Amino acid sequence: MIRYVPKAKYSYSAGQAQSVFLNGLKEKKILGTVCNKCKKVYVPPKMYCEECFKPTDGWVELKDEGIVHTAIASFVSWTRDRLEEPIISGTIKLYGSERDYVFPGMFHRICTTYDKVRDMSIIGAKVKAVWNEKRVGSIEDIQCFKEV
Amino acid sequence: MERSANVYRYGLIHVEVRKVRKVAIIGAGMTKFARRHFKTPQELVQEASIKALEEAGLGYNDIDCVVIGSAPDAFDGVHQKGEYLFPAMNKPMTRVFIGGATGVMVPISGYYHVASGMCDKVLAIAEEKMSQARPHPQAVFRYIWDPILETPIGPNLLWIFAMEMHRYMYAYKVPKEDIALVSVKNKANAADNPYAQLGGRITVDDVIKSEVLVWPVNRLDVSPVSDGAAAVVMVSEDVARRYTDTPVWVAGVGWTLDNTEWTGRDLSYNRYLEIAGRMAYKMAGIERPNKEIDVAEPYDPFDYKELMHLEALQLAPKGKAAQLVKEGVFNRDGDLPSSPGGGLLGVGNPIAAAGLMKVISLYWQLKGTAGKMQVKKPVYTGVAQAWGDLMQASTVVVLRR
Known part of the structure; x- marks a missing residue:
């Protein structure tokens, strides 16, 4: 090989x-x-x-806040290595009604617990962006979206 | 036979079909699907092609045109995979590529090669050798995301499915236990399939207790990494009548592409598939798919995807497919057998080859040569489907005997 x-x-x-x-x-x-x-x-x-x-x-x-449309907890990295702590991410709807499936929104990390992903209570929850102190003009300027 | 001018309209799509020729499949072949084949990609293609030509009773010299399909070049690890896989020997050859949906796009392309009158005999091939990618086939997907807005978050391919599956579970209140029944059904069906990689008897409990990859996706919710190839011979009506008494006709085809952004399409219902399905049904003259389709081969790289695809193909009400699985409707001896050969979950998932495998499984059912996989009820019309690109493309073929 x-x-x-x-x-x-x-x-x-x-x-x-x-x-x-x-x-x-x-x-x-x-x-x-x-x-x-x-x-x-x-x-x-x-x-x-x-x-x-x-x-x-x-x-x-x-506004830098919205509701969680869908959320996941990843125990594997992009190289398919096992992660001890899951990466929690999903899509956040920044504007629109509950019924909209096409909306202005972002794909990003969500600061919450694995349990809340598992029992789906995080879906539909209100979240707000957590901004980094040092910002460089990147998607990483937002640390995650955190429940309010 | 020529059909008169006819204009079809569905939603945003206008398709005008006029003076098309009838097209039949008269031969099909595939390799066994396996976690790792010690054959090269070209050798896999040869094996499947020779089997398909043998069944058709044709030699390669008789073929007019070639269609070949393969998913990302990165899997086999060779760019320009089309010409790498097949030396067309001075025949017109086209490569089609729309990610996971490629496998059914191959016979769709073969269809319009013949229907248009351009070619009489087409060899249509699909191949994928996923096992070569290191450290894992997952890693080569790093370059499919938006490099500025998505890749920095660190997604892997499973995320797409997990996000869809969770939204589907949330929107229609479908428990994971019910979704797992699809995996149980398909792996059991695959136990009777001589080409299958992962046939076997498992329980819902096995699925639920298997390793959590990306919640809500467990290991046994997912089809395996595979190597394999598949091929069909598609011909015009006069050729079909000369070479076989049992041609299987392509009655309808449809395909669509939706928005790649997660915020730009419905994650709980595949609208693009509904439109592609309606395009194919209309062409086939089907008005009530759930009554007129005898057997279905929906794309099932993940167990929940078979449910979503059955719903978008109008074979189950929205959010109700899992309930129908529970009632046995989609079993091999049920009212509307679904993936009777085992699907991707059981047979394996060499991406493009897996899509064509779906069409071949349906072809066997219609021809009555499916052996132990043959469904109980008589079969006249069936539908096969694949799904892919950045998971927003769908391809549909309706076959009839």
Whole structure:
């Protein structure tokens, strides 16, 4: 068997919309774009509206709190190694009603206990972003979303 | 035979089907699925292709065009996997790739190669050799996420399924114990399948007590890592009539792609599959799928996925598929057998090959050559389906004898 480690490295562009979004995180702000035609709000932001297939019309600021749409507890890392403490993550709905399944929201870690994931009490719970002191303009500027 | 001009409309999709030729499957072959094959990817492809051509009674020289499907190049560890896998020997060859949904996209592509009149005889192949990736096939999925907003959180592939499964359990109040019944059913069915990797008798308790990978997903909720290949021969009507008395017709095809973002699609109900299914049903002239489909091969990389897919394919009411599994409706001797050959959970999951395996299992049922896997009721029409890409693509084929 040939063993080797791939050395491919990439320097990704954040692009027009995500760059503004990431700079917003540095200022503790969650920014989204809005389409004036269908009123859809995009977080993560998009430069064009997927529904109307036209450029979005401007920026809006959303609160850094929302409700948990779904949550999981991972006992395996991305390399399939066993983790002692689970990583808890999920999607957070920043705006919209309980019935919405398409919404402005974020995929991030959730600061809660494994038990609350297991009994599903965390799903539907209200959460708020925990911001890092030192922010650099990255998704990691938010430590996690924590129950309020 | 030519069909008259006909315009189909469903939701946002407009498909105009006119003057298409009838297409039949007349041969199918596959390798055994295994955790690790000591054959190269090309050797797996050869084995499956030769079996399919043998059943069809054709040689490779008779074939007009080739369709090949394989999922991420990173599994086999060779980029440009299409031409690596198969030397087409100066025949037109197309590779199709839509992640996990590739396996059913292969016969869909084969279908339109023939239906359009471009080719009369198509060899359609799917292959995957997952066992070569190190440290684990999971790791090669690192590069499928959004590199700026998602990869830093450290997701692995299981997260996608766990997030969907938990939302499904929450939205429809389906307990894990009921979902586990699918794993029990499919692994038991696979015990009768000579190609299967993981057939066996297990209990709901075994599933619930198996290692928690990513809650709510336990180890026995998941199909295994596998190597394997599968192939079918698809031909026009006049060729089919010349070579076999028992052709299996492609009655309808459908496929769709939804938003890749977790916040951009319904996690508890696969709308894109509903649309793909309606596209295929409409083409096949099926109005009440739950009454007109005799056997189903929904994609089951995870046990809950078979339930969601049965629901989106309109074969069970929303959130009620688990209840019907409990009642035995989807058993091999039930009213609507589902995955009678064992599905991915039992036979194995070499991604693209697993999708085509679903179509081949259905082909065997319609032809009556499924042996011990043959369902009890008479079978005239069946549906096979796969699901993939970043888990928001679906491909559907309706077959009829």
